[in-house]
Amino acid sequence: MSQSQFVSKCTTDALQLAATTLLHGNLVAFPTETVYGLGADALNKQAVARIYETKGRPSDHPLIVHLHSMQVMGQWIEDVPEYAIALGRDFWPGPMTLIFKRSTLAQDFITGGQNTVGIRVPDHVVALALLEAFHTLGGRGIAAPSANRFGHVSPTTAQAVSDELSEYLRPEDQILDGGPCTVGVESTIIDCTGPAPRILRPGGITIEMIEESTGLTLLQTIDSKEEIRVSGSLEKHYSPTAKVILDTAPIAGQGFLALADSKTPEGVIRLAEPKDIVEFARDLYAALRKADEMGLAEVVVEQPQGEGLAIAIRDRLERASKGR
Ligand code: TXA
Ligand code: MG
Numbered sequence: 001m002s003q004s005q006f007v008s009k010c011t012t013d014a015l016q017l018a019a020t021t022l023l024h025g026n027l028v029a030f031p032t033e034t035v036y037g038l039g040a041d042a043l044n045k046q047a048v049a050r051i052y053e054t055k056g057r058p059s060d061h062p063l064i065v066h067l068h069s070m071q072v073m074g075q076w077i078e079d080v081p082e083y084a085i086a087l088g089r090d091f092w093p094g095p096m097t098l099i100f101k102r103s104t105l106a107q108d109f110i111t112g113g114q115n116t117v118g119i120r121v122p123d124h125v126v127a128l129a130l131l132e133a134f135h136t137l138g139g140r141g142i143a144a145p146s147a148n149r150f151g152h153v154s155p156t157t158a159q160a161v162s163d164e165l166s167e168y169l170r171p172e173d174q175i176l177d178g179g180p181c182t183v184g185v186e187s188t189i190i191d192c193t194g195p196a197p198r199i200l201r202p203g204g205i206t207i208e209m210i211e212e213s214t215g216l217t218l219l220q221t222i223d224s225k226e227e228i229r230v231s232g233s234l235e236k237h238y239s240p241t242a243k244v245i246l247d248t249a250p251i252a253g254q255g256f257l258a259l260a261d262s263k264t265p266e267g268v269i270r271l272a273e274p275k276d277i278v279e280f281a282r283d284l285y286a287a288l289r290k291a292d293e294m295g296l297a298e299v300v301v302e303q304p305q306g307e308g309l310a311i312a313i314r315d316r317l318e319r320a321s322k323g324r
Pocket of ligand 1 (some may be wrong): 061118
């Protein structure tokens with residue numbers, strides 16, 4: 001597929017233009033270390049409404065507000081517990097989203113009507129440069145979900161964003177190309193509204209890292225159907241068109257994703273052979289997309305074992321395997 005008219009390289013000029021474009025109420029897709037985000041001015045109701053339209057996402061699913069620095073998060077939130085300060089200091093910029101009680105700045109069109117708001121400082125030069133340029137122009141934060149259609153696989157390249165969303169974008173919108181994402185799965189979401197942190201979505205920042213940073217034992221993860229709506233925790237999510245089968249024995253004609261030490265049987269289409277868990281996360285979504293580009297009906301994925309990032313990978317694959 002060819003690059004669309006929306007994609008631009010991240011020159012200083014392109015970043016300035018993107019910040020202005022955002023301030024004028026348009027959308028800018030940008031790279032982060034996890035996945036590409038579809039950004040809009042977090043204070044602009046019409047612009048945020050376009051995120052929902054473009055993604056085909058239900059309007060009651062809240063958005064994460066991205067900031068260039070933890071220093072400016074106070075305007076968006078209230079009641080920041082000590083442990084959240086420790087987390088921010090240790091892991092931001094990084095693949096972590098913290099959920100706090102919202103201030104009046106975080107309006108219903110960002111929070112889906114909930115009284116909490118998600119904040120993230122991403123660890124990517126392009127994302128940070130864009131956020132800083134936006135801040136310099138007087139912007140307060142960029143709301144951004146993953147830049148995919150609702151329920152699909154998150155994009156980890158500008159090309160994937162273009163393939164997903166070009167037909168829904170307007171001429172003024174932009175996609176910034178910052179190369180492939182280095183983490184590859186979405187941020188760890190941590191609820192910071194209770195006496196101790198609670199993971200709502202596993203990601204690059206792991207249980208061990210959070211407990212080490214805060215000196216606290218995590219609260220039990222709740223069932224997502226309860227009061228907090230995390231669309232990424234819906235049973236069916238992160239799904240390619242191909243059927244995802246969690247197994248170790250693919251047969252001829254099926255796609256296959258597994259660590260490099262698993263052999264590819266005759267006639268099986270190997271989509272990626274990551275050498276470790278970090279590479280597995282990085283390759284995951286691109287491999288699922290490749291299966292769709294090749295028109296494969298089924299992809300067999302061998303779930304990686306272990307803790308840390310492997311938990312996030314298994315979480316996404318469990319959901320992808322529920323199909324669409
Ligand atoms: O890595 C990431 O987090 C990427 C990059 C672009 O930053 N963003 C991302 O956004 O994955 P999204 O919207 O695709 O997934 C964020 C999840 C959603 O499931 C949303 O429901 C949840 O975060 N979320 C946002 N605000 C929340 C809140 N106040 N309470 C509970 N969940 C929230
Ligand atoms: Mg998403």
